[in-house]
Amino acid sequence: MFVISAPSGAGKTTVCHRVLESIPDLAYSISHTTRPPRYGEKDGVDYFFVSEDEFLRMRESGDFLEWALVHNNYYGTAKRQISDCLGSGKDILLDIDVQGARQVRDQLSEAILIFILPPSWEVLEERLRKRQSDDEEALKLRMSNARSEVRAVREYDYVIINDDLDEAVRNFKAIVQAERCRRSRVIPSLNWLSISV
Ligand code: 5GP
Numbered sequence: 001m002f003v004i005s006a007p008s009g010a011g012k013t014t015v016c017h018r019v020l021e022s023i024p025d026l027a028y029s030i031s032h033t034t035r036p037p038r039y040g041e042k043d044g045v046d047y048f049f050v051s052e053d054e055f056l057r058m059r060e061s062g063d064f065l066e067w068a069l070v071h072n073n074y075y076g077t078a079k080r081q082i083s084d085c086l087g088s089g090k091d092i093l094l095d096i097d098v099q100g101a102r103q104v105r106d107q108l109s110e111a112i113l114i115f116i117l118p119p120s121w122e123v124l125e126e127r128l129r130k131r132q133s134d135d136e137e138a139l140k141l142r143m144s145n146a147r148s149e150v151r152a153v154r155e156y157d158y159v160i161i162n163d164d165l166d167e168a169v170r171n172f173k174a175i176v177q178a179e180r181c182r183r184s185r186v187i188p189s190l191n192w193l194s195i196s197v
Contacts, residue, residue, distance in 0.1 A: 001082070001108060002026075002176065003094045003101045006116035007146030008071075009128040011162040015116060016095055018169045023176055027085040029094045032058065035073035048078075066096065066103035071141055075100070091176070098152035105155070112179050114172070115156040119163040121146075 006012040020028055032048045034055050043049045050058075055074045059067055067076030077094055085092040094104065104111050118124040124146060128139055153159060158175050162168040179185070187193060 001086075001092050001094065001104070001111040002114060002179075003096060003104050003111050004114045004116065005096060005098050005101050005149070005152070005156070006162075007118070007124060007149050008142050009124045009131070009146070010116045010118045011127065011165065011168070012095060012116050014165060015160070015162060015168050015172055016093060018165070019172045019176070020093065022169075023173060025090045026176065027088075027090040027092050029077055029081045029085065029092050031075050031077055031081075031096065032064075033073055033075045035071075035075070065107065066100040068097055068099035068103075070097050070099075071138070071145065077104075091180075098149050098155070101152075102155065112158070112175070113156040114158045114160060114175060115153045116160045116162050116168070117150065117153065119161055123163075 004012060004016060016028070020026060030044065030046070030048060032050050032055060034050060034052045035047070037043065037046070037049050041047065041049075052074065055067075055076065058064060058078070059074075059076065063078050063080070064076040065079050065082055067074060069075075075097070077096060077100065082092060094100075096104070101113055105113060118127065121143075125139075125143060128134070128142055134142065160168050160171045160175075187195070
C-alpha cells in the first residue's frame with residue numbers, strides 16, 4: 001500500500017495520474033467525500049460524492065479504514081476499496097491527507113508513506129491561484145493548512161520535490177519499484193526457495 005500526501009497545489013494529482021498510467025498492477029483508491037464535485041470530476045472516478053448524512057452513516061458503521069475533516073469537508077477511504085484491490089493482487093495507491101496517513105500507518109505498519117513537496121511556498125501559492133477553483137478565503141485556508149501539513153513530513157518514508165513533473169514521476173516510480181523488490185516482499189512469494197526471510 002502506497003500512501004501519498006501533499007499540500008493541495010503540490011501537483012499530487014498530476015503526479016499520481018502519470019504514475020498510475022505507467023505502472024501495471026497499481027490501483028487507485030477512490031475516496032468518499034462530502035465535497036461537491038469540481039468541474040469535470042466524475043462520481044465513482046475521482047471520488048464517490050456523498051451527502052454528509054451518508055458519510056456519517058458509513059463512519060458509524062465502521063466502513064472506513066480512515067477518515068478526516070479536510071478544508072471543512074469529510075473525506076474517507078472505504079475498507080471495501082482496499083479489500084477489492086488487494087484481493088485482486090494489485091498494489092494500491094491512497095491519495096489522502098496527513099491525518100488519514102497517520103491512521104493508516106497505525107493500522108498497517110507495512111504501508112509506504114510518500115510526501116510530495118512543492119519547490120517553494122511561492123510556487124505553491126501561484127499554482128493554487130492558477131487553479132481558480134477556490135475563492136480568496138478558500139485559498140487562504142489551503143495555504144494555512146499547507147503550512148501545518150508540511151510539518152508532518154518527518155512521519156513519511158519518502159519525500160519527492162515536485163519541481164519538474166517528469167523527474168517527480170520518475171522518482172515516484174523508482175520508489176514503487178524499489179519497494180516491490182524488498183526482500184521481505186519477494187522471498188515469501190518464491191515457493192521454490194525454501195529459506196525464511
Ligand atoms: P481535494 O478536495 O483537493 O480533492 O482534496 C483535499 C485533500 O483531501 C487532499 O489533501 C487529499 O489528499 C485529501 N483526501 C482525499 N481523499 C481523502 C481520504 O479518503 N482521506 C483523507 N484523510 N484525505 C483525503
